[in-house]
Amino acid sequence: MDVIIKHLLGLAFNHGIGVVETRSLTSHTPSFAVPKKKTIILNMNWYNERELPLVLAHEIAHIFKDTETATTTSTTHIKCEGAADAYAISLLVQYYYEYILESEITLLNIENFMTMFAVPSCERWKVVKVFEDRFK
Numbered sequence: 001m002d003v004i005i006k007h008l009l010g011l012a013f014n015h016g017i018g019v020v021e022t023r024s025l026t027s028h029t030p031s032f033a034v035p036k037k038k039t040i041i042l043n044m045n046w047y048n049e050r051e052l053p054l055v056l057a058h059e060i061a062h063i064f065k066d067t068e069t070a071t072t073t074s075t076t077h078i079k080c081e082g083a084a085d086a087y088a089i090s091l092l093v094q095y096y097y098e099y100i101l102e103s104e105i106t107l108l109n110i111e112n113f114m115t116m117f118a119v120p121s122c123e124r125w126k127v128v129k130v131f132e133d134r135f136k
């Protein structure tokens with residue numbers, strides 16, 4: 001998990017995106033992106049640590065696509081937020097294939113991917129699509 005966070009941070013860095021990893025937010029304060037400032041505030045206290053790679057990839061997508069983080073106090077913000085999620089999933093699938101250990105090769109499937117990154121089930125169809133595109 002950490003290795004994927006590290007690679008996402010590297011990707012952000014290579015694109016001039018600043019990521020502020022903060023531990024001063026509450027466990028239910030969503031991370032967010034400020035495209036105009038190419039900055040991401042990443043809440044390291046997030047209650048579900050497994051979601052962090054998806055959260056970070058999602059915020060990177062906001063910067064790449066120059067779309068503001070939806071303004072909402074809902075903790076379900078990261079769920080089902082259209083384009084940013086689709087892009088985030090394709091980024092994570094790429095890392096999932098590149099950095100999975102050889103001993104874990106049998107884990108390469110949609111269900112394990114969904115579990116590993118705590119992808120909400122409403123996003124399953126996006127994961128399916130990315131996996132399918134990969135094996136076309």
Ligand SMILES: [Zn+2]
Nearest residue numbers: 069070081084
């Ligand atoms: Zn968002």
